[in-house]
Amino acid sequence: MWKGDPNGFWVVFWADQIVAFIGVHGSWLEKNGRIGEIHELVVCPEYQGKGLATALLEKAFSYCVSLGRRKIGLWVGEKNQPAIRLYLKAGFVRTGQWGKWIRMKKEVI
Ligand SMILES: CC(C)(COP(=O)(O)OP(=O)(O)OC[C@H]1O[C@@H](n2cnc3c(N)ncnc32)[C@H](O)[C@@H]1OP(=O)(O)O)[C@@H](O)C(=O)NCCC(=O)NCCS
Numbered sequence: 001m002w003k004g005d006p007n008g009f010w011v012v013f014w015a016d017q018i019v020a021f022i023g024v025h026g027s028w029l030e031k032n033g034r035i036g037e038i039h040e041l042v043v044c045p046e047y048q049g050k051g052l053a054t055a056l057l058e059k060a061f062s063y064c065v066s067l068g069r070r071k072i073g074l075w076v077g078e079k080n081q082p083a084i085r086l087y088l089k090a091g092f093v094r095t096g097q098w099g100k101w102i103r104m105k106k107e108v109i
Contacts, residue, residue, distance in 0.1 A: 036064030
């Protein structure tokens, strides 16, 4: 991820500890052009439900828009209901499935 796009990382610190992070590739090549691709989003269990993932997604969206991207994509496990709910709330729609992985996309402009 770091090699792909070293600018697409945000971490949340609590004191000197990292408690959440997101990694997005701001220039991911798909057959229809470049999009933003969220590769990882993780919040430590004891810090979940406080809006950290929502805030990190907003950072990723702004970053992708600043690069001229119109779409953001991600893959999420079909059984990962908390994440699917979060992404639906953030405006993602389901666009496909590959095995146990659901493809979701969001228009950002
Ligand atoms: C999925 C995940 C990233 C969500 O992180 P989170 O920080 O808990 O998410 P948020 O707090 O932004 O939103 C989750 C819920 O908290 C609620 N919330 C938002 N702000 C809040 C606040 N200030 N206080 C309490 N709850 C809040 C949201 O409304 C949402 O509620 P909902 O479940 O009813 O929709 C987290 O569960 C996680 O790290 N899971 C393991 C890794 C993972 O699966 N990552 C995704 C891979 S695709």
